[in-house]
Amino acid sequence: MSNAADVSVLRARGLRREYGKGEGLVRAVDGVDLDIGAGETVAVMGPSGCGKSTLLHLLGGLDRPSGGEVWLNGRRIDDLGEKALARMRRTDVGFVFQSFHLMEELTALENVELSALLAGRSPRAARRRAGDLLEQVGLADRARFLPSALSGGQRQRVAIARALSNEPLVVLADEPTGNLDSAAVLDVLQLFERLHESGQTLVIVTHDARIAATADRMISMRDGAFVDETRLSGGTTGQLGAFVGLED
Amino acid sequence: MLGRILLVGRIAVRDLRRRRIETALLLLALTAATTTLTLGLVLRDAAGDPYQSTREATGGPDVVAGVDRHAKLSDLEELAGAPGVIDHGGPYPVTPAKLQASGRTSDVQAVGRDATPASVDQPKLIQGDWVSDGGVVVEAAFAKALDVRVGDPVTLDGRSFEVVGVAVTAAMPPYPGGTCIVAVGCASGATPEVLAKLPPGLLQNPGLVWLTQADVRRLAPDPGSLAYVMNLKLADPDEARAFVDAHSSEGLAAPRLESWENILEGVTELARDARILLMIGAWLLGLLAVASVSVLVGGRMADQTKRVGLLKAAGGTPGLVAAVLLAEYVLVAVVAAAAGLAAGSLIAPLLTGFGAGLIGGTGTPSMTMSTVGSVTAVAVGVAVVATVVPALRAARSSTVDALAGSPRPPRRTGWLIVISARLPVPLLLALRVVARRPRRVVLGVVSIAITVSGIYVALVLNAFLTAQPLAAGVDDAQAELLRQALLAVMVILFSLAAVNAIFITWATALDNRHSSALARALGATPGEVSAALAAAQVLPALAGAIVGAFPGGFVLFHAINAITGGDSDRATLPPLWQLLALVLATVLVVAALTAVPAYLGGHRPVTETLRAELA
Ligand SMILES: Nc1ncnc2c1ncn2[C@@H]1O[C@H](COP(=O)(O)OP(=O)(O)OP(=O)(O)O)[C@@H](O)[C@H]1O
Ligand SMILES: [Mg+2]
Numbered sequence: 001m002s003n004a005a006d007v008s009v010l011r012a013r014g015l016r017r018e019y020g021k022g023e024g025l026v027r028a029v030d031g032v033d034l035d036i037g038a039g040e041t042v043a044v045m046g047p048s049g050c051g052k053s054t055l056l057h058l059l060g061g062l063d064r065p066s067g068g069e070v071w072l073n074g075r076r077i078d079d080l081g082e083k084a085l086a087r088m089r090r091t092d093v094g095f096v097f098q099s100f101h102l103m104e105e106l107t108a109l110e111n112v113e114l115s116a117l118l119a120g121r122s123p124r125a126a127r128r129r130a131g132d133l134l135e136q137v138g139l140a141d142r143a144r145f146l147p148s149a150l151s152g153g154q155r156q157r158v159a160i161a162r163a164l165s166n167e168p169l170v171v172l173a174d175e176p177t178g179n180l181d182s183a184a185v186l187d188v189l190q191l192f193e194r195l196h197e198s199g200q201t202l203v204i205v206t207h208d209a210r211i212a213a214t215a216d217r218m219i220s221m222r223d224g225a226f227v228d229e230t231r232l233s234g235g236t237t238g239q240l241g242a243f244v245g246l247e248d
Numbered sequence: 249m250l251g252r253i254l255l256v257g258r259i260a261v262r263d264l265r266r267r268r269i270e271t272a273l274l275l276l277a278l279t280a281a282t283t284t285l286t287l288g289l290v291l292r293d294a295a296g297d298p299y300q301s302t303r304e305a306t307g308g309p310d311v312v313a314g315v316d317r318h319a320k321l322s323d324l325e326e327l328a329g330a331p332g333v334i335d336h337g338g339p340y341p342v343t344p345a346k347l348q349a350s351g352r353t354s355d356v357q358a359v360g361r362d363a364t365p366a367s368v369d370q371p372k373l374i375q376g377d378w379v380s381d382g383g384v385v386v387e388a389a390f391a392k393a394l395d396v397r398v399g400d401p402v403t404l405d406g407r408s409f410e411v412v413g414v415a416v417t418a419a420m421p422p423y424p425g426g427t428c429i430v431a432v433g434c435a436s437g438a439t440p441e442v443l444a445k446l447p448p449g450l451l452q453n454p455g456l457v458w459l460t461q462a463d464v465r466r467l468a469p470d471p472g473s474l475a476y477v478m479n480l481k482l483a484d485p486d487e488a489r490a491f492v493d494a495h496s497s498e499g500l501a502a503p504r505l506e507s508w509e510n511i512l513e514g515v516t517e518l519a520r521d522a523r524i525l526l527m528i529g530a531w532l533l534g535l536l537a538v539a540s541v542s543v544l545v546g547g548r549m550a551d552q553t554k555r556v557g558l559l560k561a562a563g564g565t566p567g568l569v570a571a572v573l574l575a576e577y578v579l580v581a582v583v584a585a586a587a588g589l590a591a592g593s594l595i596a597p598l599l600t601g602f603g604a605g606l607i608g609g610t611g612t613p614s615m616t617m618s619t620v621g622s623v624t625a626v627a628v629g630v631a632v633v634a635t636v637v638p639a640l641r642a643a644r645s646s647t648v649d650a651l652a653g654s655p656r657p658p659r660r661t662g663w664l665i666v667i668s669a670r671l672p673v674p675l676l677l678a679l680r681v682v683a684r685r686p687r688r689v690v691l692g693v694v695s696i697a698i699t700v701s702g703i704y705v706a707l708v709l710n711a712f713l714t715a716q717p718l719a720a721g722v723d724d725a726q727a728e729l730l731r732q733a734l735l736a737v738m739v740i741l742f743s744l745a746a747v748n749a750i751f752i753t754w755a756t757a758l759d760n761r762h763s764s765a766l767a768r769a770l771g772a773t774p775g776e777v778s779a780a781l782a783a784a785q786v787l788p789a790l791a792g793a794i795v796g797a798f799p800g801g802f803v804l805f806h807a808i809n810a811i812t813g814g815d816s817d818r819a820t821l822p823p824l825w826q827l828l829a830l831v832l833a834t835v836l837v838v839a840a841l842t843a844v845p846a847y848l849g850g851h852r853p854v855t856e857t858l859r860a861e862l863a
Contacts, residue, residue, distance in 0.1 A: 053855075053859070054855075057855045062769060062855050062858075063854070063855045082773065082774050082851075083773045083774070083775060086768060086771050086772060086774070086776075087771065087773070088771075089768075089769065089770070089771040090770070090771025090772075091771070095769055095770075097858065101762075101766050101858065103680075103763055103766065105660040105661075105665075105680075105683070105684055106660075106665065110665060113669070114767075114770060115770045115771065117669055117673070117676060118673055118676075118767065118770055118771050118772050119771060120673070123669040123670050126669070127669075146660065162770075166771075
């Protein structure tokens with residue numbers, strides 16, 4: 001554990017997030033300590049309302065903690081300003097949401113390239129990268145489709161391609177298969193497995209045991225706190241660059 | 249059937265009360281338009297009717313004839329015997345004089361009358377008695393302007409008189425529009441610079457007073473300097489113009505003839521000009537109101553779809569659903585029509601001003617059934633035009649979709665998306681905001697263009713009224729009144745445009761809640777998102793201002809001229825710097841108006857919005 005902390009991409013200490021006050025106080029995240037090493041895949045499981053989404057938002061700098069500290073790649077982010085947080089999300093974090101959150105009026109290709117454009121890439125580079133990523137998620141032939149013309153599984157694969165657009169340090173996925181039927185779940189599952197093999201750091205919140213089984217570690221949460229942690233066998237590290245075009 | 253109407257009404261009222269602010273803004277927008285329309289319509293009737301009643305009450309002449317020297321008195325006597333003339337009053341002597349009353353001095357034309365009533369043009373007393381030696385009767389509008397009353401002492405060329413009466417006549421337009429009878433001539437509405445160039449001794453805006461003939465002769469330095477005026481009654485009043493044409497001759501000393509229609513035109517000229525201004529204003533405001541209502545309805549439809557779904561799921565037919573949606577806006581329109589009619593009839597007397605000189609002209613200008621009907625019809629029409637498409641669309645939408653509460657899907661404007669990829673992040677996001685709702689952007693552009701072209705015309709008219717009141721055919725007081733009418737229209741126009749700008753930004757910010765939150769999750773800064781929301785308003789405003797200032801205002805101005813038969817060559821168009829300043833000011837005002845909604849839209853907590861999308 002202390003060893004992992006040295007190379008940890010994500011680290012949290014005493015992380016808390018509360019909503020409301022007095023009688024209505026909700027401790028959505030209540031004293032979480034966490035270290036995630038480079039290339040590690042961590043699954044977070046727990047009953048509805050236990051604070052999984054909130055934790056993910058705190059780790060990705062989408063939300064600010066009420067207390068505690070978060071480091072991303074050795075840099076403390078819980079006290080950053082909104083602007084600095086945005087810049088950080090742009091380059092270091094990729095989000096994948098349960099309800100995909102694609103822009104409906106943009107084609108698959110345009111959705112994927114949006115992240116790169118926001119990060120200031122040239123339009124041509126952004127487009128080339130988006131094309132490559134769509135090919136890797138198996139949707140090259142759907143590049144010009146609007147989200148409304150894609151199946152749920154295809155939409156989620158587009159969202160995953162978008163999350164990878166800026167070669168983030170960590171991908172944070174919040175129930176990525178929650179809205180999918182089992183055939184689509186398999187597609188996404190395969191994709192995460194390949195991401196894992198390529199050495200991408202991943203945090204996946206999920207209810208799906210099949211997804212959790214691909215992780216190196218599985219964390220159980222209840223009432224805002226970690227109650228159990230299991231190191232799973234068969235977790236791989238390494239083969240950096242075998243996926244998502246990291247080699248070029 | 250009755251039960252269904254009650255149901256529709258109840259649902260509509262409840263929904264309106266649930267959204268007070270939007271309802272209030274909508275009411276404001278429609279009321280602005282109906283008020284202006286009411287003013288325009290009321291002023292149409294304001295002057296014509298009182299003149300007719302004054303003519304009846306005073307035995308108003310069909311033709312007024314004047315000569316400016318004693319030697320020509322015989323010409324007037326000849327006219328009295330001309331064929332077609334059945335009665336006459338006069339000739340009466342007229343002399344110029346200076347009247348002083350409670351410290352104020354004014355030029356007057358003093359007409360000498362008999363103490364006994366005349367059958368043609370016996371001025372109708374509003375206060376006091378008719379002329380007697382030493383007693384003066386003052387024309388009502390003039391009395392009002394000078395603030396004199398029966399019993400007040402006045403002097404005429406230094407001699408003391410007492411005001412014994414205040415009266416109205418149909419033989420001359422009320423002060424300050426009076427016609428000139430005296431030999432020295434009159435200057436009405438001239439600026440001091442113009443007066444300095446005119447020959448001295450001219451009467452400036454003379455008022456009208458009546459004295460006894462003996463008093464007038466006493467005021468005149470010598471009998472030869474007196475002018476004379478005679479009032480003629482014709483067998484057929486419709487022949488008055490023809491009579492004037494037949495008996496007018498060239499030459500300085502020839503009698504000057506004026507038909508009653510001519511006098512009426514003088515009376516209503518101001519009302520007509522003000523009315524044209526107000527009618528144009530009402531049109532512009534009506535168009536702006538359509539834009540407001542459309543934006544508002546479009547913005548509301550998104551969250552109304554869910555209610556539509558509930559209504560339908562509960563067994564409401566598409567017809568019932570459309571009826572509820574229409575009923576809401578028609579209800580607001582009816583209230584706005586009532587408010588506009590009330591406000592319009594309260595404001596109208598302020599804009600008529602000259603009313604004091606005519607019977608029935610002192611009170612509130614008349615509110616006719618046709619005015620009430622027109623205003624209501626226009627208000628309801630605006631509401632229906634702006635609502636009917638979205639209402640039908642909502643009514644026809646599938647119940648399942650509506651229950652899912654899925655808002656109107658955004659449009660895809662491909663070329664804008666492609667272009668925007670090359671721009672810096674705030675502009676990239678701004679263009680995509682624009683591309684998502686092109687119709688709303690068009691409404692925004694149109695709304696600004698209408699306002700700016702209205703301001704353009706106001707600039708031209710204002711410059712014209714300031715520079716050349718004489719050429720415009722109005723005197724100072726009238727110019728002032730017209731300028732007030734202009735200002736009133738502009739203030740309302742401007743407020744409505746501001747309300748529109750706020751509506752549109754607000755609707756845009758709401759509409760872009762999700763995409764703004766998403767852009768921020770993907771790494772756009774709050775500043776970039778705020779800048780994008782603001783730019784999405786300011787860029788269309790810039791386009792609207794340019795369209796409104798350059799072709800728009802010019803076209804509108806010439807359209808007005810064509811309608812009014814005005815002579816556009818006499819007007820100077822605004823210089824380029826003024827137009828550029830207008831465009832710049834518009835952009836700045838829009839930027840200021842949109843700053844707050846744009847800031848809030850860009851700084852909303854991301855996670856709450858993304859979470860809400862799941863629910
Ligand atoms: N904006 C908010 N205001 C108040 N309470 C909130 C807010 N957002 C979340 N919560 C509460 O915080 C707790 C944790 O919520 P969170 O969404 O993180 O749970 P979760 O584990 O992701 O649940 P699920 O599996 O259903 O997605 C819940 O009790 C929730 O009601
Ligand atoms: Mg959750």
